[in-house]
Amino acid sequence: MRQTDWNGRKVGILYNAEAALVRGFARDALSEADTLRTVALARRALRAIGARVVDLGLGPEARTVLARLARRPPDVVLNLCDAPLGDVTLEPHLPAALELLCVPYTGAGPAALDLCRHKSTVKERLRAAGIPTPAWTVVDPHRPLPSWNIWPAIVKPVAEDASCGIDRGSVVHDRRALRARVERIHRRYREPALVERFVGGRELNVALVGGAVPRVLPPGEIDFSAMPADRPRIVTFDAKWRAGGTEDRGTRPVAAGPLPPAVHRALRDHALAAWRITGVRDYARVDFRLDERHRPFVLEVNPNPDLSPDAGLARAWERAGGDWTGLLLAILEHALRRGPR
Ligand SMILES: Nc1ncnc2c1ncn2[C@@H]1O[C@H](COP(=O)(O)OP(=O)(O)O)[C@@H](O)[C@H]1O
Ligand SMILES: [Mg+2]
Known part of the structure; x- marks a missing residue:
């Protein structure tokens, strides 16, 4: 792919600057706080290559940011906002607004975001396409x-x-x-x-980055070996967001251990099929578990997955030989090439 010269390009970073969420448990907001760290890292990485970064932190209302986007649109927006106004159900609305303003943005469009949030609808589509997903x-x-x-x-x-x-x-x-x-x-x-x-075998995930035919990155795996025997082998909320806790230590993300070639192929094929079926774009991660016969089952498709350097996507990208800035630019590049919609 032709490399964009980012020097002087205007890149907007869109994110939720307010950590409070309107539903669920108060601690769910921890996941939002982590995004702020990714925003800071992205800002620094983009400035380092000469891009002009426009801060688009959403507060309790969207008016200011939308007005700014309409007045002086950046060349492209890095969309890191999964809960505008603290509400995950509003996630699709920001890309929708960006399309109306003709501003190119990274990641999935409104329809794919809405679809993927509804796990059972995605499961119906997967099942209809013959992709295994747990009953x-x-x-x-x-x-x-x-x-x-x-x-x-x-x-x-x-x-x-x-x-x-x-x-x-x-x-x-x-x-x-x-x-x-x-x-x-x-x-x-x-x-x-x-x-x-509950499909209790190995937990694997496959990240994809790219355009119509995305690049499939080497699979990642969750190493549950340090999980105390009395706790289920699942990635709980605390495992994801309470750093250093028992469940964090018991769910270590690692490169996938050796896999039979047929399983490796199935993971790849199912991940690509899931990408196509859901209409996600630029980057995504598909979560799997193996059953007792080592057959992979898709748990869910994550559009715009966590971009932080220690999350599964960035780790897989690095295992494939890239660095974090390169990942960011690959995603921005695809968005820019696609154009406003
Ligand atoms: N059907 C299942 N069988 C086994 N483990 C599961 C299943 N569904 C979810 N899990 C566990 O729960 C975690 C979170 O579930 P997931 O469906 O990926 O939701 P989320 O969108 O919150 O990541 C998974 O990473 C996995 O460890
Ligand atoms: Mg998941």
């Missing part, structure tokens, strides 16, 4: 618990990410625990609960 049911608030007889099961909010609502009580072994967990999701997140078959 599931969705329980709406105020509806009776449907029959369910696959144990263990995991219960998650149907439309959150960043492991919000996932803790060591999320894996349930009987109907009583299932009911309690489903009610808790309804209460805290005011949204349906997703009940899934």
Whole structure:
């Protein structure tokens, strides 16, 4: 690909400057605070190559930032905002506004962002395309618990990410625990609960970066070997966001250990199919687990995944020989080449 000369280019960094979220648990905002660190690193990396960085931190209202974008549009926007006004349901609206203002931006468009947040809708599409995803049911608030007889099961909010609502009580072994967990999701997140078959083998993730046919990066794996035996082997909220805690240490992201060639191929094919089916762009990460027969199941597709240097995407990029600034520029380059919409 032709390399853009970034010297003097105007790059806007769009992010949520307010850490409070409107739903869920107060601590869910920890995931937002981490984004601020990524914003600072991106600002520094872009300035170092001569780009002019425009700070687009969203406060409690969007008017100021939108007015600024309309008045003096940057050449391209790095979209790091997954919860405008503290509300993840508004995530698709920013790219929509950018399209109306004809400003190119990185990552998924409004439709793909909205689709991927709804895990069960993505699962339906995957299943229709023959991509394995764990058996599931969705329980709406105020509806009776449907029959369910696959144990263990995991219960998650149907439309959150960043492991919000996932803790060591999320894996349930009987109907009583299932009911309690489903009610808790309804209460805290005011949204349906997703009940899934717990697929307990190795956890792998595949990051993709690029255009219509993206580059598939070497798979990553979660090393659960330091997880205490009495806790489920899952990436909980605390594992992701409470640095240094037991669950953080018990979920070490590493390069995937050796995989049978057929499994490696399946991960790659399923990840590419998931990219196409969901319509994500520029960068994405697909989360998998293997079952007892080493068959990969897609848990979810993450559009605009965490870009921080210690998250899975950047680690995979580095394993493939690149550095973090290179990753940032690859993503910006694709956005710029695509143009405003
Ligand atoms: N069906 C499942 N079987 C086994 N583990 C699961 C399953 N669903 C989720 N998990 C565990 O929970 C974590 C978070 O779930 P995920 O669906 O990826 O949601 P999020 O959007 O919050 O990352 C996963 O990384 C995995 O460890
Ligand atoms: Mg995930």
